[in-house]
Amino acid sequence: xxxxxxxxxxxxxxxxxxxxxxxxxxxxxxxxxxxxxxxxxxxxxxxxxxxxxxxxxxxxxxxxxxxxxxxxxxxxxxxxxxxxxxxxxxxxxxxxxxxxxxxxxxxxxxxxxxxxxxxxxxxxxxxxxxxxxxxxxxxxxxxxxxxxxxxxxxxxxxxxxxxxxxxxxxxxxxxxxxxxxxxxxxxxxxxxxxxxxxxxxxxxxxxxxxxxxxxxxxxxxxxxxxxxxxxxxxxxxxxxxxxxxxxxxxxxxxxxxxxxxxxxxxxxxxxxxxxxxxxxxxxxxxx
Amino acid sequence: xxxxxxxxxxxxxxxxxxxxxxxxxxxxxxxxxxxxxxxxxxxxxxxxxxxxxxxxxxxxxxxxxxxxxxxxxxxxxxxxxxxxxxxxxxxxxxxxxxxxxxxxxxxxxxxxxxxxxxxxxxxxxxxxxxxxxxxxxxxxxxxxxxxxxxxxxxxxxxxxxxxxxxxxxxxxxxxxxxxxxxxxxxxxxxxxxxxxxxxxxxxxxxxxxxxxxxxxxxxxxxxxxxxxxxxxxxxxxxxxxxxxxxxxxxxxxxxxxxxxxxxxxxxxxxxxxxxxxxxxxxxxxxxxxxxxxxxxxxxxxxxxxxxxxxxxxxxxxxxxxxxxxxxxxxxxxxxxxxxxxxxxx
Numbered sequence: 001x002x003x004x005x006x007x008x009x010x011x012x013x014x015x016x017x018x019x020x021x022x023x024x025x026x027x028x029x030x031x032x033x034x035x036x037x038x039x040x041x042x043x044x045x046x047x048x049x050x051x052x053x054x055x056x057x058x059x060x061x062x063x064x065x066x067x068x069x070x071x072x073x074x075x076x077x078x079x080x081x082x083x084x085x086x087x088x089x090x091x092x093x094x095x096x097x098x099x100x101x102x103x104x105x106x107x108x109x110x111x112x113x114x115x116x117x118x119x120x121x122x123x124x125x126x127x128x129x130x131x132x133x134x135x136x137x138x139x140x141x142x143x144x145x146x147x148x149x150x151x152x153x154x155x156x157x158x159x160x161x162x163x164x165x166x167x168x169x170x171x172x173x174x175x176x177x178x179x180x181x182x183x184x185x186x187x188x189x190x191x192x193x194x195x196x197x198x199x200x201x202x203x204x205x206x207x208x209x210x211x212x213x214x215x216x217x218x219x220x221x222x223x224x225x226x227x228x229x230x231x232x233x234x235x236x237x238x239x240x241x242x243x244x245x246x247x248x249x250x251x252x253x254x255x256x257x258x259x260x261x262x263x264x265x266x267x268x269x270x271x272x273x274x275x276x277x278x279x280x281x282x283x284x285x286x287x
Numbered sequence: 288x289x290x291x292x293x294x295x296x297x298x299x300x301x302x303x304x305x306x307x308x309x310x311x312x313x314x315x316x317x318x319x320x321x322x323x324x325x326x327x328x329x330x331x332x333x334x335x336x337x338x339x340x341x342x343x344x345x346x347x348x349x350x351x352x353x354x355x356x357x358x359x360x361x362x363x364x365x366x367x368x369x370x371x372x373x374x375x376x377x378x379x380x381x382x383x384x385x386x387x388x389x390x391x392x393x394x395x396x397x398x399x400x401x402x403x404x405x406x407x408x409x410x411x412x413x414x415x416x417x418x419x420x421x422x423x424x425x426x427x428x429x430x431x432x433x434x435x436x437x438x439x440x441x442x443x444x445x446x447x448x449x450x451x452x453x454x455x456x457x458x459x460x461x462x463x464x465x466x467x468x469x470x471x472x473x474x475x476x477x478x479x480x481x482x483x484x485x486x487x488x489x490x491x492x493x494x495x496x497x498x499x500x501x502x503x504x505x506x507x508x509x510x511x512x513x514x515x516x517x518x519x520x521x522x523x524x525x526x527x528x529x530x531x532x533x534x535x536x537x538x539x540x541x542x543x544x545x546x547x548x549x550x551x552x553x554x555x556x557x558x559x560x561x562x563x564x565x566x567x568x569x570x571x572x573x574x575x576x577x578x579x580x581x582x583x584x585x586x587x588x589x590x591x592x593x594x595x596x597x598x599x600x601x602x603x604x605x606x607x608x609x610x611x612x613x614x615x616x617x618x619x620x621x622x623x624x625x626x627x628x629x630x631x632x
Contacts, residue, residue: 025405254428
């Protein structure tokens with residue numbers, strides 16, 4: 001085989017390669033149609049006005065661009081969008097800070113048993129949260145913060161710690177230890193080194209962890225629906241689920257609501273996708 | 288002499304001070320880690336221990352009752368004898384197998400297709416990973432409409448003329464029930480009964496619940512991009528010399544991947560399967576929003592079972608027991624993986 005293909009005249013070879021190229025692009029375009037179909041359904045049906053179109057027109061483009069279901073969806077969901085933001089931003093920021101400190105200590109100040117401790121902490125990001133819910137709710141009740149947005153914020157900070165610690169630890173492992181040694185000779189201590197040397201270097205890790213935490217927290221449903229019972233305090237995912245189950249609301253509003261719920265993380269992804277992928281790979285430990 | 292000795296004394300003093308600070312810092316590191324470690328210790332391990340206790344207790348109404356049941360494992364006996372939970376375990380198995388094949392297979396295929404100089408490859412990669420950034424609830428709501436037999440895909444079959452074409456060949460129109468289809472295909476009860484007669488009377492039908500198929504498609508749609516990104520990262524580490532050497536040996540593009548590159552991806556494939564596998568064992572939101580329990584529990588999974596038992600029926604011990612079963616299943620996948628990581632640290 002090898003000699004035969006080696007003897008092929010060059011033009012023919014190039015032509016075959018070009019055909020292969022077209023096949024690859026065609027396959028990718030086909031896959032793209034499949035990957036974008038649900039997004040198309042959400043956006044286009046959200047934009048439709050049900051007085052002009054029915055569900056039988058699901059795959060058609062909207063006839064008029066007058067906002068469709070979006071005004072009604074905004075009216076129904078904007079308080080919950082606010083709830084999600086109010087909860088996601090502080091838990092992202094605090095989660096990042098704790099993660100950075102933990103990652104620094106676990107990579108540059110190893111002590112006996114620190115690797116085991118790190119692994120035990122990591123286990124927390126894999127557990128099915130169903131297995132801690134009863135105790136979580138009892139504890140939040142005992143602390144007097146069950147049902148509040150700051151209770152939910154605390155929950156997200158704690159269960160976000162493993163992944164934040166992991167990404168920061170893997171990042172700081174890559175920072176040369178000579179920097180720490182040099183700073184120590186200059187008289188800087190553990191805390192000084194963190195604030196003067198590590199934090200300024202860690203900006204990329206902050207972006208990665210920030211995006212990852214924000215996406216995870218924004219997209220959470222299980223904690224939102226079990227920790228917060230008052231609908232006016234619930235996050236957007238729970239409100240969207242409730243909206244989609246209401247028969248009195250038509251499908252254009254539900255689809256528009258789905259777009260609104262997806263928009264913040266979708267924008268983060270579109271604007272900062274590069275960091276998103278990096279976080280994804282860092283968050284899956286090391287291959 | 289005097290100056291020298293005082294310098295030496297100053298030196299020892301400085302060393303002593305430094306070592307004192309040093310030992311202080313040795314204590315400081317674990318001390319500063321303590322808040323996070325304690326929080327996770329309580330919120331992960333402590334809470335799991337409490338859930339185990341609840342699963343062994345008599346707490347099955349809205350009134351908390353933490354007295355231990357007699358026999359101790361009674362609730363687990365009840366759980367495994369509950370037809371719905373048996374169905375859930377079957378569904379989890381079916382879902383996990385099909386979902387892993389689909390998402391890892393599609394992810395690998397997309398990665399191989401994108402692993403070359405190609406027009407707009409960055410754009411394609413972003414499109415395929417995009418669903419990963421969205422919440423399962425959002426996408427579940429969209430997929431529910433797409434796999435509703437009256438709208439969505441079936442409408443597309445109709446409008447693209449596929450049914451018209453089938454009618455011309457005298458065939459039935461293509462109109463699957465999707466998430467409303469209660470049938471369980473390829474039932475094994477009969478086969479099993481030949482070896483183990485009681486299997487004929489089981490209320491659990493061993494087979495593939497058809498309503499699970501659209502759910503796995505939706506899940507693979509959402510997570511195959513993750514597999515693709517992992518595989519692409521793995522492909523990026525394959526040295527150029529390996530590719531060149533194989534090309535010099537006359538390997539075609541297909542042979543290069545099949546015989547040389549894909550075998551090199553084994554470690555990353557294990558990571559992909561472990562991570563996606565543990566996601567599929569705990570899957571909840573997507574199915575909850577897309578089809579719920581499904582007809583005859585056709586799309587029910589342990590995650591939904593726990594939610595229903597705890598927050599609907601308030602049978603806390605039964606819900607807790609089911610959640611511990613979930614935890615055990617996830618641990619079987621995750622603990623060896625974490626142990627291997629620890630060894631490499």
